[in-house]
Amino acid sequence: MADITSTEEFASWLAKPEGSHLEFKTAAASFSKEKLMQYCCALANERGGKMVLGVTDKIPRQIVGTKAFPDPGELVYLVAEQLHMRIEYEERDEEGRRVLILHVPSRPLGLPLSFEKIYWMRAGESLKEMTPDMLHRIFDETGPDYSAEICTKAKFTDLDPKAIATFRSRWIARSGNHSLAHKSDLELLMDAELIFGDEVSFAALILFGTAPALSRHLAQAEVIFEYRSLDSSLPYQQRLEFREGFFNYADRLWGAINARNDLQSFQSGLFRFEIPTFAEASMREALLNAVGHRDYRLAGSIFVRQFQRHVEIVSPGGFPAGVTPENILDQQNPRNRRLAETFTKCGLIERSGQGMNRMFEESIRQSKPLPDFSGSAEHEVRLTLRGEIQNPAFLGFLQKVGEQRLTAFSTGDFLVLDAIQRDLPISAHLKPRLAHLIEMGIVETLGRGRGVRYLLARQFHEETGKLGTYTRKRGLDRETNKELLMRHLRDKAPDGAALSELHQVLPGLSERMIQTLLEELKVEQRAALEGQRRWARWFALPRSKPKT
Numbered sequence: 001m002a003d004i005t006s007t008e009e010f011a012s013w014l015a016k017p018e019g020s021h022l023e024f025k026t027a028a029a030s031f032s033k034e035k036l037m038q039y040c041c042a043l044a045n046e047r048g049g050k051m052v053l054g055v056t057d058k059i060p061r062q063i064v065g066t067k068a069f070p071d072p073g074e075l076v077y078l079v080a081e082q083l084h085m086r087i088e089y090e091e092r093d094e095e096g097r098r099v100l101i102l103h104v105p106s107r108p109l110g111l112p113l114s115f116e117k118i119y120w121m122r123a124g125e126s127l128k129e130m131t132p133d134m135l136h137r138i139f140d141e142t143g144p145d146y147s148a149e150i151c152t153k154a155k156f157t158d159l160d161p162k163a164i165a166t167f168r169s170r171w172i173a174r175s176g177n178h179s180l181a182h183k184s185d186l187e188l189l190m191d192a193e194l195i196f197g198d199e200v201s202f203a204a205l206i207l208f209g210t211a212p213a214l215s216r217h218l219a220q221a222e223v224i225f226e227y228r229s230l231d232s233s234l235p236y237q238q239r240l241e242f243r244e245g246f247f248n249y250a251d252r253l254w255g256a257i258n259a260r261n262d263l264q265s266f267q268s269g270l271f272r273f274e275i276p277t278f279a280e281a282s283m284r285e286a287l288l289n290a291v292g293h294r295d296y297r298l299a300g301s302i303f304v305r306q307f308q309r310h311v312e313i314v315s316p317g318g319f320p321a322g323v324t325p326e327n328i329l330d331q332q333n334p335r336n337r338r339l340a341e342t343f344t345k346c347g348l349i350e351r352s353g354q355g356m357n358r359m360f361e362e363s364i365r366q367s368k369p370l371p372d373f374s375g376s377a378e379h380e381v382r383l384t385l386r387g388e389i390q391n392p393a394f395l396g397f398l399q400k401v402g403e404q405r406l407t408a409f410s411t412g413d414f415l416v417l418d419a420i421q422r423d424l425p426i427s428a429h430l431k432p433r434l435a436h437l438i439e440m441g442i443v444e445t446l447g448r449g450r451g452v453r454y455l456l457a458r459q460f461h462e463e464t465g466k467l468g469t470y471t472r473k474r475g476l477d478r479e480t481n482k483e484l485l486m487r488h489l490r491d492k493a494p495d496g497a498a499l500s501e502l503h504q505v506l507p508g509l510s511e512r513m514i515q516t517l518l519e520e521l522k523v524e525q526r527a528a529l530e531g532q533r534r535w536a537r538w539f540a541l542p543r544s545k546p547k548t
Helices: 007-014 033-045 072-083 132-142 161-175 178-182 185-191 202-208 211-217 246-258 280-293 337-345 354-365 392-401 403-407 411-421 432-439 458-463 467-491 499-505 511-523
Strands: 022-025 049-053 088-094 097-104 120-123 126-129 199-201 223-227 238-242 263-268 271-276 302-306 310-316 380-386 443-446 453-456 527-530 537-540
Touching: 022 033, 033 049, 033 072, 033 097, 033 120, 033 126, 072 088, 072 411, 072 432, 161 178, 161 185, 161 202, 161 246, 161 337, 199 202, 202 211, 202 246, 202 337, 223 246, 223 280, 238 246, 246 280, 246 302, 263 392, 271 392, 280 302, 280 310, 280 337, 280 354, 280 380, 354 411, 392 403, 392 411, 411 432, 411 443, 411 453, 432 443, 467 499, 467 511, 467 527, 467 537, 499 511, 511 527
Parallel strands: 022 049, 223 302
Antiparallel strands: 049 097, 088 097, 120 126, 223 238, 263 271, 302 310, 310 380, 443 453, 527 537
């Protein structure tokens, strides 16, 4: 990566004390990935900074060089995967020694970052967990959390004991804290910071409120379900209105969707699949996102519209600050933090925001289109989950890869495989995952250098009965390269072309590979070689006339 820091700026760092925006580590031979994640997390929580490897931390600082992280691109991906932020790096040659600089951006406004469930900060030369008062100051940056505010007219009797019981059982299962079973409903919700004495928060109403209470105090906290058999504006065949606490209706809402959730059956080679059109895990994650992130200050309801092969979920309020459809896997900014904290307590969501990642992974594993946020606007988020199985052979491919290996895959691994099977370009921030997949024998390369292409490995095509597809892709690539060579030779007639010149036609291939292609053209009587060594030239032969 090109230099970001000027020589003068780098020299000035060497004389500065380590502060909130600079961190120096010797790291001569190596450096712990876990420790690096902790420092990146701490720097981001302190509004960003630079981490410099290969320089001593004591003044006067010495440049010692570092061998840590020989492939910084892999590190960039790892930080994006674990911390949901993108860092930049630069490798510098200082006094003949390698120095690696990581440029860590600031955390999103109002959202501290955590690694392994700890919000890190720096204290002198060490790291420690952020104090509660610091966390509260960060949370207060974006203004008050509406879900944590008090509904002055609501009472504890407005909450449904059945919904509270469901929350209690989930919290115990998640935390393993069986003492929660012996607390009263009032004590339980006070421990969860959902009520304060006799004051009831809006989050408590959204999660546990009775239907009459919500009608009086927060009528917009409802979900409306509609089913239409056709993708048109025809009247719905079913409509359900859920204006009650989330813990009372969540399972019934999924039941309404699942009632028309047909199985799609496919045979691919040796494998037979029966896959539901709508995956339960993805659908529940989508509903949690809609309930947890909608803007309750707006009067609209959440709409869940089901069709035969897709579901649309529309929630009032646009994306939270800093979140876009393009960075939604990397950025989180909960609009209603008290709701998010409660969902986390009972295991419905992960604090690190992995729910959206799971939705994308599930779509790829079932060969369905990726979650689609097109149509979203400033006033609403519109999510479409499509259930069509697009490529049954890809299901067989993943089956051959094996469940055990897939469990260890990151979201990036799945996105890379999905791009390859769809013949789409691989995003720059995902390319570091390719080396890992190639090493595992799951992905193969075609060509070299800038012209390199990728395809799913041969062994998996064999098992899914799609070896012809593999052969065609490799064959077409070879024939395409040969035709490019022939086109150049025809353009160079009658002077011919040297091998070095033909290498410019296919810069992604080595000269040996180009020589192999030329020899094939020679056998096919389409090209001929004249002369030797540096005077050797390749010529296009006239096309033979078809026999009559």
